[in-house]
Amino acid sequence: MKRTTKKLLSFVMVLTMLMSLCSVFALADEGEAFKIGGTGPLTGGAAIYGNAAANGAQIAVDEINAEGGIQFELKYEDDAHDAEKAVNAYNALKDWGMQISLGSVTTAPCNATSAETFNDRIFALTPSASAVTVTDGKDNQFQMCFADPNQGSASAQYIFDQDLGSKIAVIWKNDEDYSTGIRNTFVEKAEELGLEIVSETTFAAGNDTDFTVQLTEAQNAGADLVFLPMYYQPASLILSQAAAMGYEPKWFGVDGMDGILTMEGFDPAMAEGVMLLTPFNADAEDERTQAFVAKYQELYDEVPNQFAADAYDCVYAYKQALEAAGATPDMSAEEINDLMMEQFTSMTFDGLTGEGMTWDATGAVSKSPKGMVIQDGAYVGL
Amino acid sequence: MKNMKLNRNARKNFITYGLVIAAYAILQTMSVTGSISSSLRGMLVPICAYVVMAVSLNLTVGVLGELSLGHAGFMSVGAFTGVTAAMALQNTVPSPTLRLCIGMVTGAVFAAIAGVLIGIPVLRLKGDYLAIVTLAFGEIIKSIINNLYVGVDENGLQMSLLTNKLALADGGKVIISGPMGITTIEKLSTFTAGFILVMLTLFIVFNLVNSRSGRAIMAIRDNRIAAESVGVNIVKYRLMAFVTSAALAGAAGTLFAMNYSTIIANKFDFNTSILVLVFVVLGGLGNMLGSIIAAAALTILPEALRQFADYRMLIYAIVLILVMLITNNPTLKGYLDVAKGKLTGAGKKPVPQTTEGGAGNE
Structure with missing residues (x-):
């Protein structure tokens, strides 16, 4: 019985090997x-x-x-x-x-x-x-x-220069290098500039659907600006859950947030007033x-x-x-x-x-x- | 009778060794003469790592008879500790081969320690409960490494959890950087190292299975109460199989990680555990040669299907389903037995099974 399995498997393997060889010979001019x-x-x-x-x-x-x-x-x-x-x-x-x-x-x-x-x-x-x-x-x-560090420090600089918020909360994804990288340089630059960070909360892959804990903490700490260094899927949930609990700080995102407006099933009205730094603007006039x-x-x-x-x-x-x-x-x-x-x-x-x-x-x-x-x-x- | 069985086992083991050596010889020659594609050459080391993973998981699933869903966790422990050791010794041990060996041994030792720590509570459970707890431990290992920061300077290794609090002296470097994992791995793994690890794994597993301990382990699998009643120490033998399996996975993890310039903890998630389990189930529980072939074939398959572009993973899934169905189809097995009978002249198994199936269908 086991030998049968073995024969079939070796046949499959030979087949796959042949296929991989075929792809080698298919080089274009x-x-x-x-x-x-x-x-x-x-x-x-x-x-x-x-x-x-x-x-x-x-x-x-x-x-x-x-x-x-x-x-x-x-x-x-x-x-x-x-x-x-x-x-x-x-x-x-x-x-x-x-x-x-x-x-x-x-x-x-x-x-x-x-x-x-x-x-x-x-x-x-x-x-x-x-x-x-x-x-x-x-x-x-x-x-x-x-590069990520540029984004983090540029965001902090921007918030400082434009005087967008005095008490800042950061929510970041601590098992993702993109989010962690931006958060680290943001916090570093914010400290240097004297911006006050009142709340820092995290999430990770697998528990990225419910953000009420993070949002409640930010709200209790009296944050008037929330920095979201993350891609747009979790950000969209954060925005809608904050709206549901009646929390309305200023939101500041990064380039990963780009795409939130075209996301299926997301009401763009939720993202009203969200600020982000991005190098590209699809509505540009040029x-x-x-x-x-x-x-x-x-x-x-x-x-x-x-x-x-x-x-x-x-x-x-x-x-x-x-x-x-x-x-x-x-x-x-x-x-x-x-x-x-x-x-x-x-x-x-x-x-x-x-x-x-x-x-x-x-x-x-x-x-x-x-x-x-x-x-x-x-x-x-x- | 007993003698015959032993001989058959021994013969089968030697066939496995022989096939692995032959595959190595052919591929290595082709690799040296440059007659294989970059694509296949790039997969040689990962194939070796997955083969070791599959064979070691087969020890837990096939020989011990317990479903483990956290095997990638041990691979992760081995990968991160092994690479850390190899990187920390970069200046003290000049020989790359020696550093790779030290890395693999370190990976195996730490994975074994993790195996003991996890095994003590886990092996008090059985069946579905054990499977779920191993799954949980795999996730715990992933979370810990995602939040671990390790650096090295002239004062030795430093580590911190959650945030990067390393205060490294000048010339020090960060090795593990939380979710970014390790990003500056020196690629030390070679196909030869992978081959040696596969041979070593087979040697350890075959000898364990054919020893007194191995028979005790299989007795526990077949009937736990009966085994306990004749005085087999259940905890000891289950732990022995589990820890051996973990240690081999750790060495495979180091080999795997050292083949890439970067490694992140999220790579070793539930999906990787399941992937290895698929190798084992497809190759046959307790069948080491089957695991080897399944691991190699299923690692190459998605790459061989690249020409189908968007439909690649769909075809991969269909092939997987078909292979699973075909290998378990009695009618087809009957046909194959007939074919085998004709090839070997006098078939050892009686043929009637086929005609029975055929008659039923007509």
Whole structure:
């Protein structure tokens, strides 16, 4: 009986091995277009970010290819927001012949893939993996988004400068590096500036549906501004539960909050008056943003969030750098890597998520965050 | 009769060793000559780690007969302690191989300690209750590591809980940083190290199962009251199997973590425990070779299905269901027995079973 099982299993294994070999031989012709690859959570709990980035990048690639001139071929592989799967996805992209990388969309997978791209000397520009560890000590890893510490301290600075609140409460997710990273630098900067933090409460994956304890504590402490360094799903629950208990402080969020207005089943009226720092505003008046938003809505039937805009900018930044360096698609990944490192540290780039962006040698971007407030279900510049 | 059975067991064990060695030899040659894809090469070490996980869980589930849903917790303990040890010794022990070994031993020891601590209360329970409590312990381990901060400087290791209160001297570095986990792992794991760990695991498990203790463990599985009545020390033998299983999982955790530059506690959650349990159930309870094959096949399968893009995980699930159904289908098993009978000439098992099934269907 057991032998039967064994035979069947070995058959399945042989089949899978053959399939994995097939994918190796299916390499496309080289030399026509630059092969850009990226990994992101196209499935699973963080899929909204991965798909947004993949869609945004695809729009940019289609636009650039239609212009003639420099040509791109884009491939996104699913990493399900997991470091192990991200490395697998990265290896699959390497087999495909990737020459330049868009890193990974989320932080933990990008920590893993950035070490791989660093070792393999493939240049990577991540749209949205915001931890410092992604670029730290790796000379060919660059970011299109703000690093977490910048966001935390920029938020504290902003609250201080605009005198938005005197008693601040912070609710953060203590098992997530994104949330913890921003909270740490926020608290540090707030102390430095003399902002008073009256309540600090946490939650974690698995107990992120009921926030009455955290909100009651903030309310009892008399907080008039609540800082929410987190993604939009828990934030949406916090907002609606606070409304239900009649607690109405000022709310201040971070770029992960972007997307709350388009979330299914969420009443945008709840988010009225929420302030956040985000580099991208889908309601901006300028022509490029409007064209991008219109295109995105036409193709994917939703308003693009910051992740889509970041990925879109990444592809255009690559275009600008490749053109300036005179790179050709027949170059190896390593040759392109050296050219890109030179270009990115010297060029200035204008994109949807900021004007006059520059990168320093550590790979961190320098652009100014835009303060936004939600009014009548739309972002308005502060 | 008894003699024959022992021989059969021994033969089966040697076949398992042989197949593992052959697989290693082939893959290593292909890897050196560069004839395998980056994709497959990247999976070699994780496959070894999952094989060790599956074989060690099979010791608890198949041999001891208790359902454990917290096996990833031990992997987590092993991963974090092992990597911490290897990183802390970076300046004192120059040889990377030696550091990997120290890491794996440390991982195994700490996982074993966790196994004892958890085993003492848990093994007083049985069945569903035991399963649920192991699940809870797996989650507790995850929560603790998510809130643990460990750093090293010239004065040695420092740690703090909940928030980063480490006061490191100049030149010190943070190793475990709460939810960010470990982000600067030096990749020391190699396929050869993984292969050696798999062989060692098989050696330990086969020898334990075929020893006096192993027979006591299986006696407890088959009939606890009968075993107790003939004087088998229930707690001792259950703990022995449980802790051995935990220690091997710890070593696998270190091997796994050292293959990536970063590791976070949330990786070792309930899903990972279930994944390993799927390997064991698919490979057959108590069947070590089955566990090895299932672990390897199910690690490669999702990657091999990448060409199906969005439908990948759907197809993975369907394949899983089909394999589970097919391996438990008596009619198909009958056909396979016939095929086997023809291949080996004189079939050991009587064939009528097939015709019976066939007649029923017609």
